[in-house]
Amino acid sequence: MNHARLFLALVLLFSVLAVGQESAITIIQRSVAANQRDWEAAPALDCFEQDYVKGGSKTYEDIMILGSPYERLVAVNGKPLPSSEQAVEKRKLDNEIAQRRQESARKRARRIAKYEAERKHNHALMEQLAKAFDFKLIGEQKLNAHDVYVLQAMPRPGYQPPDMDSQALTGMRGTLWIDKASFQWVKVEAQVMRPVSIGHASCFD
Numbered sequence: 001m002n003h004a005r006l007f008l009a010l011v012l013l014f015s016v017l018a019v020g021q022e023s024a025i026t027i028i029q030r031s032v033a034a035n036q037r038d039w040e041a042a043p044a045l046d047c048f049e050q051d052y053v054k055g056g057s058k059t060y061e062d063i064m065i066l067g068s069p070y071e072r073l074v075a076v077n078g079k080p081l082p083s084s085e086q087a088v089e090k091r092k093l094d095n096e097i098a099q100r101r102q103e104s105a106r107k108r109a110r111r112i113a114k115y116e117a118e119r120k121h122n123h124a125l126m127e128q129l130a131k132a133f134d135f136k137l138i139g140e141q142k143l144n145a146h147d148v149y150v151l152q153a154m155p156r157p158g159y160q161p162p163d164m165d166s167q168a169l170t171g172m173r174g175t176l177w178i179d180k181a182s183f184q185w186v187k188v189e190a191q192v193m194r195p196v197s198i199g200h201a202s203c204f205d
Helices: 003-044 083-102 105-132 164-171
Strands: 047-053 056-065 068-076 133-143 146-155 172-179 185-192 196-198 201-203
Touching (some): 003 133, 003 172, 068 083, 068 105, 133 172, 146 164, 146 185
Antiparallel strands (some): 047 056, 133 146, 146 172, 172 185, 196 201
């Protein structure tokens, strides 16, 4: 290959990489914005949450009850629970409602404060994810009923974590599946690349 062709090939290669990087940045920015909207709306809304576990998935209805959510199992592997199991989950929900209605003002305040603290912690960690990693768009696919972008996340050189929880991000890498329409996270997989010291403890795979 002569020098002119080599130069042209390099220009094309870097152009493709630049487009892919810009796409990944745009996707992450829109995803962060979508998560921000969800976070702000969460206390006023009931919603559904799908958790992927080994061997399948579980779908929960998150119901706000007197200031904090309750997770009610409604489906396993995408299939609604049998009527007998639905009845069990309904009894659990009724018992939880009854308990919360009878709790003291002090106990209720502690429960709500714990929920708000967890919300703020999770939101702060979510914001750090966009700063702690370099993202690369590696493809698009169909995941269940979602058309998704697939992004690879690698630790960003020079990232300075602001707290101990964020410190753990420096030793991790991951893959994100982000819905193409809503830019919400459909699935996340994370791996620990190396142990990270957090105070007197360490995180291991």
